[in-house]
Amino acid sequence: xxxxxxxxxxxxxxxxxxxxxxxxxxxxxxxxxxxxxxxxxxxxxxxxxxxxxxxxxxxxxxxxxxxxxxxxxxxxxxxxxxxxxxxxxxxxxxxxxxxxxxxxxxxxxxxxxxxxxxxxxxxxxxxxxxxxxxxxxxxxxxxxxxxxxxxxxxxxxxxxxxxxxxxxxxxxxxxxxxxxxxxxxxxxxxxxxxxxxxxxxxxxxxxxxxxxxxxxxxxxxxxxxxxxxxxxxxxxxxxxxxxxxxxxxxxxxxxxxxxxxxxxxxxxxxxxxxxxxxxxxxxxxxxxxxxxxxxxxxxxxxxxxxxxxxxxxxxxxxxxxxxxxxxxxxxxxxxxxxxxxxxxxxxxxxxxxxxxxxxxxxxxxxxxxxxxxxxxxxxxxxxxxxxxxxxxxxxxxxxxxxxxxxxxxxxxxxxxxxxxxxxxxxxxxxxxxxxxxxxxxxxxxxxxxxxxxx
Ligand SMILES: *Cc1c(COP(=O)(O)O)cnc(C)c1O
Numbered sequence: 001x002x003x004x005x006x007x008x009x010x011x012x013x014x015x016x017x018x019x020x021x022x023x024x025x026x027x028x029x030x031x032x033x034x035x036x037x038x039x040x041x042x043x044x045x046x047x048x049x050x051x052x053x054x055x056x057x058x059x060x061x062x063x064x065x066x067x068x069x070x071x072x073x074x075x076x077x078x079x080x081x082x083x084x085x086x087x088x089x090x091x092x093x094x095x096x097x098x099x100x101x102x103x104x105x106x107x108x109x110x111x112x113x114x115x116x117x118x119x120x121x122x123x124x125x126x127x128x129x130x131x132x133x134x135x136x137x138x139x140x141x142x143x144x145x146x147x148x149x150x151x152x153x154x155x156x157x158x159x160x161x162x163x164x165x166x167x168x169x170x171x172x173x174x175x176x177x178x179x180x181x182x183x184x185x186x187x188x189x190x191x192x193x194x195x196x197x198x199x200x201x202x203x204x205x206x207x208x209x210x211x212x213x214x215x216x217x218x219x220x221x222x223x224x225x226x227x228x229x230x231x232x233x234x235x236x237x238x239x240x241x242x243x244x245x246x247x248x249x250x251x252x253x254x255x256x257x258x259x260x261x262x263x264x265x266x267x268x269x270x271x272x273x274x275x276x277x278x279x280x281x282x283x284x285x286x287x288x289x290x291x292x293x294x295x296x297x298x299x300x301x302x303x304x305x306x307x308x309x310x311x312x313x314x315x316x317x318x319x320x321x322x323x324x325x326x327x328x329x330x331x332x333x334x335x336x337x338x339x340x341x342x343x344x345x346x347x348x349x350x351x352x353x354x355x356x357x358x359x360x361x362x363x364x365x366x367x368x369x370x371x372x373x374x375x376x377x378x379x380x381x382x383x384x385x386x387x388x389x390x391x392x393x394x395x396x397x398x399x400x401x402x403x404x405x406x407x408x409x410x411x412x413x414x415x416x417x418x419x420x421x422x423x424x425x426x427x428x429x430x431x432x433x434x435x436x437x438x439x440x441x442x443x444x445x446x447x448x449x450x451x452x453x454x
Contacts, residue, residue, distance in 0.1 A: 005086060007099075007248040009079035014071060017063040018056075019239040021274040021346040022232050024281060025353070026060070028345060029320035032307060037451055040317050048217060048225040050126035053119065056233035064236060070118045073150060077106045077113075078240065082248035082409075087376035089396070096399035097254060098392060100412045101245045101272060102379065108173065110337075110382060110414025111268045112143035112228060115237035119226040120147035128224035131155040132216045134184065134209030136264070137163045137336030137384070138170025139414065140228030145179035156223075158184040158192075158212040161204035163336040169418050184209035191215050191313045205329050206340050211313035218315075229265025230310065230319075230344045238271025245409065246275055256287055256409035258395055262387040263291040263300060263358070264337045266344030272411040274346065277355060289356040291347060292391035294366075296434045297330040299323065299343045300351055300358035302441065306448045308342055318449070321348040328444025331434035333363050334383040334422035341444065359391055362433045366390045367426040370416070382414035383422050 022028050030039035045054045056064055066074075085098040103111035120131060131148055133155070135141030141157035148155040157174055164171060164183040171181040184204045185192040191211035195202050202208070217225040227234055249255055259276050261269030273289045280287050291300055303322040310316040312326055323342040324330075330339040342348075350356040363383075370386030372393070373379070381389055392410040399406050416423065425431045 005084040007082040007251045009244060009247055011075055013244065013247055014074050014078045015066065015240050015243040017065055018236040019063055019243060019275055019278060020056070020059060020061055020232065020236045021270055022060045023062040024274060024278050025346055025349045028349060032318040034309070034314065034318050044317065048214070050122040050224070052122045053233050056236060057231055067118070067121065070121055073117050074240070079244045080105050082245060083377070084252065085377055088373060091372060091376045092393060092396050092400065094396040094400040095403065095405040096396040097405065097407045098396055099249070099252065099256070099407070099409045101241060101248070101409065102412045103241060103268070104379065104382070104412060104415035108139065108142040108146050109417060110139045110143070111238060111241060111271065112139050113146055114240055114271070115234045115267065116140070116143035116147040116226065118237055120144065120151050120153060123224035123226065124151045124153060126224065128222060129153060130223045131226055132213045132223045133226050133228065134158045134206060134213040135228065136160050136206050136339055138167050138174070139337055141179070141181060142170060142173045144226055145174040145177035148179060149177040155179040156216065157181045158186065158209040160184055160206060160209050160336060161202070162332040166334065166336070166421055167418055184212050186212060188212070189215045195312070203329070203332050205312065207310070207312035207326055210311035211315055214311065214315045229267040229340070230342070232346060234267045235270035235274065235344050235346050238267045239275055241268065241271040241411065242273060242275030245272060246279060249409065254407050255285060257406040258288045258290060258408045260290045260292060260388050260391045260395070260408065260410040262338060262384050262411070262413055263293045263343060263347065264384060265340045266347035268411055268413040270344050270347050273356065277350065289350065290391055291351065291356055291358040292387040293358060293360050294333055294335050294338050294387060295360045295362050296333040296436055297324070297339050298360045298436065299341065300348070301360040303342070304445060304448060305348060305352055307451050308448050310342060319345055321345045322351065323448055324441065325444035325447035327447035329440065331436060333434050334419065335363070335366070335387065337384040338387065361387050361390050364431055364433050367423070367431060369393045371426070379412065380416040380423070381412055382416045383419050385413045385416070388412065
């Protein structure tokens with residue numbers, strides 16, 4: 001029949017601990033204070049991070065316990081289902097077995113609440129009353145709005161302007177949860193005003209929005225900040241994805257040869273794949289890990305490994321990671337969540353060490369795979385997620401050519417129900433392949449700071 005098969009865990013199977021990727025990739029470079037180029041002190045991190053998150057960020061312990069209050073909320077949508085994509089396999093005529101772990105069942109439609117819930121929780125414990133964050137496509141803002149509502153807090157979100165215009169309903173979701181959403185660059189902050197003075201039509205970028213959120217947090221002692229991706233603690237929270245997936249592969253009586261995730265800041269990819277890396281190191285079970293990123297923002301495939309800021313105005317500490325430069329402005333592709341100039345240091349390190357591969361994919365080939373997926377599996381993927389779908393389809397087609405039956409697992413990081421404007425453009429044949437100009441790439445790379453001490 002080629003029917004879809006679902007591997008559903010029980011509530012008891014929600015993990016009790018988060019896995020810390022820093023334990024699996026020893027010798028991670030320290031985060032640096034930009035003023036002194038010395039490793040950042042706990043107190044510096046504590047300016048914008050509750051103590052528990054500082055501890056997690058700097059720790060190399062293998063695991064952190066998930067607080068009961070957080071696990072309680074996880075129960076609303078976790079464990080998330082894993083499916084075998086039998087209809088997709090059939091449509092591709094591939095001998096490969098394709099599985100996907102579906103995070104779109106979360107209340108806001110993507111994996112982001114996995115980290116928004118604990119970050120809001122720890123901020124509440126620390127006595128903060130309000131969260132201020134930036135958001136690209138609106139997924140992180142929605143997740144924070146959701147978590148803030150559940151913990152009786154308020155939130156304020158700076159949303160990258162181009163996404164704010166492309167995805168008006170994301171803003172409405174945030175408002176429904178009681179959160180205020182402002183397009184960035186805005187005239188509310190010095191960072192926003194400086195960018196607008198340079199270019200009144202600036203489309204916004206995650207780096208600019210992050211500067212705005214940080215300035216707003218620094219200006220108000222009762223506000224906390226929360227990070228949507230990239231940092232070690234965020235990747236750890238997302239490890240619930242991979243931990244569940246390992247149990248579900250067990251239910252399927254199978255094991256992946258290839259694990260694929262889309263890569264923006266790197267957190268869903270890390271969350272799905274690093275638990276498999278841990279398995280590999282512990283049991284020797286071989287697995288290929290693949291990061292799928294857009295050609296328009298090719299952080300892993302064309303970035304440099306260097307210390308750089310995470311925001312445009314140089315308000316963050318320095319992280320050693322693949323970067324396109326903190327002043328890099330990616331073309332306005334629809335995969336808003338993948339338009340990040342740098343990536344999780346853990347993911348960067350895995351790629352640097354040859355433990356993970358990276359591929360860069362074009363927007364139209366991703367939408368094509370996304371539509372094929374929708375028609376065979378009945379879920380419209382988020383534009384970001386179509387990158388993982390495309391990479392999985394390419395691997396499955398390679399299996400067909402080579403006549404080998406590999407097992408492929410990919411992360412379906414969210415549904416695309418709020419991204420219909422992008423699909424509409426695709427169906428109308430108006431979706432372009434935004435190629436990245438050599439000048440944009442070069443000027444981004446030129447903004448990577450030169451550090452004498454490292
Ligand atoms: C935010 C987002 C991403 C990218 O974020 P990562 O930190 O790279 O995982 C991917 N897919 C969806 C649906 C998202 O919302």
